[in-house]
Amino acid sequence: MSDFGMSGDELEQMYQEVILEASKHPHGRESFAPNAAEESSGEAAANTTVRATHEYCTPGESHQFNPTCGDEATVHVEVSDDEPHTIKRLVWDGHGCSISQASLSVMVDLVDGKTVDEAMHLEQVFHQLMESRGAGLQNESLEDELGDAVVFQGVSKYPMRIKCALLGWEGLKDSVAKALAAKN
């Protein structure tokens, strides 16, 4: 029988310094989205959006929500109109556990300024890491590509928490797709 829990040492392994630090001091986080904990959040959601800062960019936005714990992330991306399409601005708003918050921060550091193709490739690699059940990618060059995001390898052991780590990345994938679709 598999053991989804952890010992004290494993707790330290999961909550690595990068994760605790990034969750306390998030990167790329701005205030623009509603909060599901509030009674009127349904109406607020229809009215919030960030204005694109680059005239030559198309914005895309995606709201991600985990109903079991209430973790929420709205990812706002601006993709350049000229090719290759590049992520010119990536910000998010939300709240949640340290894993989801840290993952969003690390994602921003990793993909902001990259081309859409590079970002989507990294999204796939990160997804693969999270599906590794703690084993990691077992591929050094892929792990190098992920940079700080490899610290989430410990999280991939815990099925209940994988969703937390993927929340922001799902938002990235969706918002980029929306931005690209809006160009046509």
Added chain:
Amino acid sequence: MVDFKAIRDEFPILDQEIHGHPLVYLDSAATSQKPECVIDAEANFYRTINAGVHRGAHELAARSTVAFEEARAKVAKLVGANAAEGEEEIVVTGGATAGLNLLATAFGNASLGRGEEAAKRFALKPGDEIVVSRAEHHSVLLPFQELAYRTGATFKWIDLTEDGRVRTDNLEEVITDRTKVVAVTHVGNTTGAITNVAPIIKRAHEVGAVFILDACQSVPHLKVDFHALDVDFAAWSAHKMYGPTGVGFLYGKREMLEALPPANFGGSMVELAYMDHEAQYMAPPARFEAGTQPVAQVVAAGVAAEWMMNIGMENIEAHEKTISAELLKLGDINGIRILGPRENVDRIGTVAFDVKGVHPHDVGQFIDAQGIAIRVGHHCAQPVHRHFGLYASNRASSGVYNSVADAQALVEAAKGIRPFFGAE
């Protein structure tokens, strides 16, 4: 004097280590663990008398029917309901949620004109009101909110005091002459607060409304007497009272059950069925028990009810009171806020708390690493959490098998949460 240490030993699951620590189970509000006698009852039913009930004439069918009806009688006794043949007030359901949906569906059917003349008392139309409280579990909130949408009735609610109790100071405002249905929880599944239901029931009856009690969190922990409370209906589940999953019970005053039209249709609930005109349905409780029943689980739930009565509900209540006293010490830890009554008065051993600066998922992971099981999330009560300005929380909840030492283990562990996560 009850030996609670010996009672704990009747629960085989508790005798194990989790992550190198002895298991401390403090999640009984989600589901209780099962004593050996309940586990055996379910298995032995399959080993010895398994057969369909209320049908067939062979010996096993007769024995299983007797066992099923005896279980109904034991459950009835636990909550002060009638069980004599023709007077039964306990309906077997698939759980508390199924029981509450059964009621909402039956009221909806009555609103469409189904049922006998007596069913009209359950009929709703635009202008009528359904009242719940903000403390409700989603399984009360949603079936009755949907019923309001279906019938055009107005959906209203009684709000909570600052510490999460159902208010009783404005009942005349909320429950009016137009109110037809009032559904309120007996004990808040997040706050652990025991609702002062007497004035609410009195007010509901004053205006001629039907009163429904969610008894999920009271029946396992308190001595409950539905006749004394004068509730019209009550629903609860077996799995929170040391019985199996997949079954629950719906109490209804006999006259209410007789007036209520059926909600689920099929085998074993109909006297006469025709092709060219409407069927004639059986008397309660059979009218509400369509299809093959979870007989083994009902029999085991009956054993659970008997087991609880043997310990004595007053003894269980007094024992758990010592645990809630200890759990409430969580509120003394810097940065931890109790969501619900902070005094150990009119509450059970269900204590929800918020750890400032640390998300419940992280709290749960940290606590679990020390072998302690608590619930994290919104506990299927989102409006209650909004009342406290939160989306989710952490909840420890006691059972008869817990000791004061269990609660102390949690309080000790909880002291380490904020330092570990560096919460400011």
